[in-house]
Amino acid sequence: MDKNISFTLKVWRQRGPKEKGHFQTIPVKDMPGDTSFLEMLDIVNEELINKGEEPIVFDHDCREGICGMCSLYINGHPHGPATGATTCQIYIRRFNDGDVVTVEPWRSAGFPVIRDLMVDRGxxxxxxxxxxxxxVNTGGIPDANAIPIPKPVADEAMDAAACIGCGACVAACKNGSAMLFVSAKVSQLALLPQGKVEAARRAKAMLAKMDELGFGNCTNTRACEAECPKCISISNIARLNREFISAKLKD
Amino acid sequence: MWLSNSSIGRKVVMSVTGLALILFLTFHMAMNLVAIFSADAYNMICEFLGANWYALVATAGLGALVVIHIIYAFWLTMQNRAARGSERYAVSAKPKGVEWASQNMLVLGIIVLLGLALHLFNFWAKMQLPEVLHMLGMHVDTANVTNGVYHIQNTFSCPVYSILYLVWLAALWFHLTHGFWSALHTLGWNNKIWFERWRMIGNIYSTIVVLGFAVVVLYYWLCGGSCC
Incomplete structure (x- = not known):
């Protein structure tokens, strides 16, 4: 049995995209250690509603770490202190009695705050x-052995495809760059024969869109890789650079 | 032009100019080492790289590289600050695996630039510049313009200059340890295996370059270029 933990929740409140935000301090008493972080917010919200106050708005969906909907910048880390886990996979037992737990939304020009902890990741x-x-028109399904793909390549594509598009890479980046996300999405297709055909066009189009939407320029600090809940490697960024540069040189 | 209107293009410019400057540092360091072994040989190099047309062309090219590297650095930094948005995190922690240098390249670059200004004042303004001015018909003292060792002794006999140069070299080391592998990464010449290799090669290379420079400073500071 996990012991109960009491801590201070410092949470960002912002009524709308244009409003000025502030921190609200909420004492949390005797929270069982096996409560998930989002369940804890649910419990806090229930208390707020009972008191007649506005509940804290935050994004969530599957609560099992695969949908990429939950966010939250907890104590200086996107998705909290754990590695390779999303916010919904964090449990209160990770924190200590008397801690101050600061919860902020993703802060980046590319992800404007909608309300409280919810940001627009459109x-x-x-x-x-x-x-x-x-x-391409997919047509019928070919036999699995009709297109041979080496195991290491398939693994690499699968690792890139593990990206859930949660935006933690942008949140962690001091340059507000979305390169880890874009490179994972480019890689998962460019590595496989079906996707290779359009690799050059894809790299150019996705990167141009990323630049247009106001994301920053990657300076290889590796903060994204360290904070990514799916441990996406920055070797994908090198692949995107390679695809993009060779596409531009061919033009 | 993709080198200015795409994020990867802008970084390619940073990478290529950065790598070219690393190459320049390597040659510069190798020539400096000559000053330890033979003052005459070093002065011959100084004469060779004085106000001759090829040296002037190379100097102009080098200046262009530095200027482009700096302009792009400020341009990228301004864009990146804008991309981060107006609100800053109240609590931020450094994730593990993130080098300190990688997040402070601009600051390190500014220190390197200030050191460069001092360096130009100490040497270039007393060597190539008066020679050029003399060629343009101005009356300047050109007695010591190719006597490099004289200027080295003059500068490093002053401990303040020696310490400033060592601080400058330390900043350069941090700048290079990130810049080296980062440049190759940006050019797409990297993967999971080569990542650690490039980092190691970059660390060793920058250490050799910076030590090569530092040895000359220490040699002329601590024994005035006469002990051997």
């Missing part, structure tokens, strides 16, 4: 719409 959808797909 920019990622726009980048995907710009080229993150394979535009």
């Amino acid at each position: 920019a990622y959808d726009k980048i995907m719409q710009a080229g993150g797909y394979v535009s």
Whole structure:
């Protein structure tokens, strides 16, 4: 049995995109250690509603670490202190009695705050719409062995495809750059024969969209890789650079 | 032009100019080492790289590289600050695996630039510049313009200059340790295996370059270029 923990929650409150935000301090008493971070926010919200106050707005969906909907910048880390885990996979037992737990939204020009801890990550959808797909008529399914793909390549593509598009890379980046996301999405397709055909067009279109939406220029600090809940490697960024530069040199 | 209107293009410019400057540092360091072994040989190099047309062309090219590197650095930094938005995190922690240098390249670059200004004042303004002015018909003292060792002794006999130069070299070391692998990464010449290799090669290379410079400073500071 986990012991109960009491701590101070310092949470960002902002009524709307244009309003000025501030921190609200909420004491949390005797929270069981096996409560997930989002459940804790649910409990706090219930208390706020019972008191007649506005609940804290935050994004969440699957609560099992695969949908990429939860966010939250907890104590200086996107998705909190754990490595390779999303906010919904963080448990209160990670914190100590008497801690101050600061919760902020992703802060980046590309992800404007909608309310409290919820940010607009529509920019990622726009980048995907710009080229993150394979535009061929799929037809019938070919036999799995009809297109041989070496195991290491398949693994690398799968690792890149593990990106859930949560935006932690942008949140962690001091340059507000979305390169880790874009490079993972470019890589997962460019590595495989079906996606290779359009690799050059895809890299150019997705990068142009990323630049247009106001994300920053990557300076290889590796903060994204360290904070990514899916441990996406920055070797994908090198691949995107390679694809993009060779595409431009061919033009 | 993709070298100015795409984020990767802008970084390619930073990478290529940066790598070219690393190459320049390597030659510069190798020539400096000559000053330890033979003062005459060093002065011959100074004469060779004085106000001759090829040396002047190379100097202009080098100046252009430095200027482009700096302009792009400020340009990228301004864009990146804008991309970060107006609100800053109240609490931020440095994730593990993030080098200090990688997040402070601009500050390190500014220190390197200030050191460069001092360096130009100490040497270039007393060597190539008066020679050029003399060629343009101005009356300047050109007695010591190719006597490099004389200027080295003059500068490093002053401990303040020696310490400033060592601080400058330390900043340069931090700048290079990140810049080296980062440049190759930006050019796309990297993957999971080569990542650690490039970092190691970059660390060793920058250490050799910076030590090569530092040895000359220490040699002329501590024994005035006469002990051997």
